[in-house]
Amino acid sequence: MIKRRFWAVILILASFIIGYFVYSTESGTSAWKFKLGLDLNGGTELAYKPDLTNSSSTPAEVQSSMSVLRDVIERRVNLFGVSEPVVRVERIGYTGSADEQQLIVDLPGVTDIDKAVAMIGATPTLDFRLLATSSEKLSDLDLQAKIKKDGIDSVFEYTGLTGKLLQKSQLQFDQTTGAGMVALQFNSDGSKLFAQITKNNVDRRLAIFLDGAIQSMPVIKEEIDGGQAVISGNFSGSAGIKEAKALVDSLNLGALPVPIQLISTQTVGASLGQNAVDASTKAGVIAFIVIAIFLILVYRLPGLLAVVALMTYTAINMALFKLIPVTLTAAGIAAFILSIGMAVDANILIFERMKEELKRGRELGDAVQEGFHRAWTSIRDSNISSMITAVILFMFSSTSVVKGFALVFFIGVAVSMFTAITASRTLLLAIKHDHAGKVLKFLFGGKFKSSNLESKI
């Protein structure tokens, strides 16, 4: 008995500590503050789809293209001082095709879409292609005509040398004309590839494409070993030099390894967000109180213990949200409140069983044990099916809102199983129930009107 009471006290103490942790990390600038989604915080979310038609399609290489893209965009966004921007790559499907990657940019607090889109901006795409030998004799005009008619791929060969392999770009000046030049330095992989291309294709033209437009098309004279190249010829005069500088800056901020296309935008104003937070919090608190009143009215003493167990449940859940962390949205909070209602279920299953055992004439201690034992299969099976739903929801969600909801729901169901078995059990067993008198039996629901109702159904 002492041991049981001891564990019960430990449990209640632990809940308080967790609860305090949750409460105290909400104010100030704690790193453990709740992460609020866009619809609660206000902000903008942009979703981009990468155009992977020219990159390698093995999943590993797609993955690496996407991470480079992610880093590049993040650098851009950070430059503008947005607090806690999130740039992430999301898979939106599970068939393994490259088509399913999306780049999601979350800019909390940024409610001006113009600004947001400008931040991502038109980052230049850099591409080196070889002029096909069949088209070499064409004049510039004929070349343009052919590109228009048959497309770029009919005239140029893809080499694999793209902005992905660029290490640095620098502004240089032509010694004689003073015009601007854009010097490129490739990284080690890029240098190797560049050396190979130039070695195998002497006397062919290598076209430098910037954003799909030909910048220049020099003839390869010899193998170039150090991974350095220069774009020149279009940047004369002060305007030209400005343009060259802008290009150098863009390239340094990251030439995108793949072109991207904006596919969806979402903004929520900050005040709308704040209203949602307030409303959700109020709803949560009141829902808890209503459920607590219900439990105590219907189940009396075990009901009260269930309320304590529920408080533990709430504290553990909120702590998990902070620690994982889970981004809370309005739907996510609704999921949490829903799971509180469902967490009650495991307790109710146990109590109903207990009442049944009491009715059959068992002693209180045995009734409690039997209640837990018999109810367990129901609890396990029904919660597993809820978890299956949550997992499928999570895997097939196309928006982060639904993903967040599924995660909260899953955590809620899992934790509810845990607290029902540990918290409720510990608390119930801690009540002295040897030689239980009539009063205690009543408090445990021994003689409740429902017994009459059951026989009539």
Place this chain on the structure above:
Amino acid sequence: MFIVKFRKIFYGISALLFIISIGAMCVWGLNFGIDFKGGTSVGFQYANERPTIEVVKAEIDSLTFSPSISGSYTLVPTGDKGYNLSLRTITEEERVALVAAISANTANPVTVNNFNSIGPVLGQEAAQKSLISIILVILCIVLFLTFAFRKVSQPVSSWKYGIISIVALMHDVIIPTGVFVILGHYFAGFEIGTLFVTAILVILGFSIHDTIVVFDRVRENLKNNRSEKHPRPFDGVVGMSISQTFIRSINTSLTTMLAIFVVYLIGPAATKDFSLTLIIGIFCGTYSSIFIGSNLLVTVQKFQDRKKK
């Protein structure tokens, strides 16, 4: 016990609701929101006096977009100072022009409260995924049930428990959707989006929760029944199981409904439709578990008996 005795009445009620829902869906169609159709939804608010809907419509009609949006958008007032505008997906430049137009070139300042733009391909993908997830959830649950009840093959084999639960689950998907369609016809704003699908999936999970509790009881009572001196007939066992679990089912659904009801009443506007769907769904789910699912067990068993004779 009367739930089992009068099962035909309960089947009838469900069938009626089923037919009404499907009828509503066929006649009025599913009102898909931009989540699935693609498009743009803009919620904006005026700092000063809100101009009348005709004025704003005229401002929007004066925009020269191509393809034109004139006549193919919906404008709905919200609150005292705002409007909600839904139209096809618009580009960045069009958005800027739109904001300029509705604020009469900043003569009447406007704050854009929320702006959602979803490309049509993304919308289609979302619709496909939602459908797949609903089917997958139903499939997984049926498989799980068949597995969980594999030892209960008499008198109704375990896979039939799974199939029966499908019927109950269909009930839980179709009827809330039907109610939603009917509401959407009479009141603006009830759109079927990803949040609605999420609600349906939650309802499925929850309804199975209930169904399993009853079936679990049946399983246990059947086990005990075999060792009884005077074993009860199957419908007696089912009836007893229902009455034993009745209180528990009602209580659980009640607590969950109370919680969601609070969210509906005082929760944020974004989740109002969502919570309403959940309330309807939990109600349907509980009803289907108690009055339909278990009764179907009896019907199946009686049908099997008749075939044997």
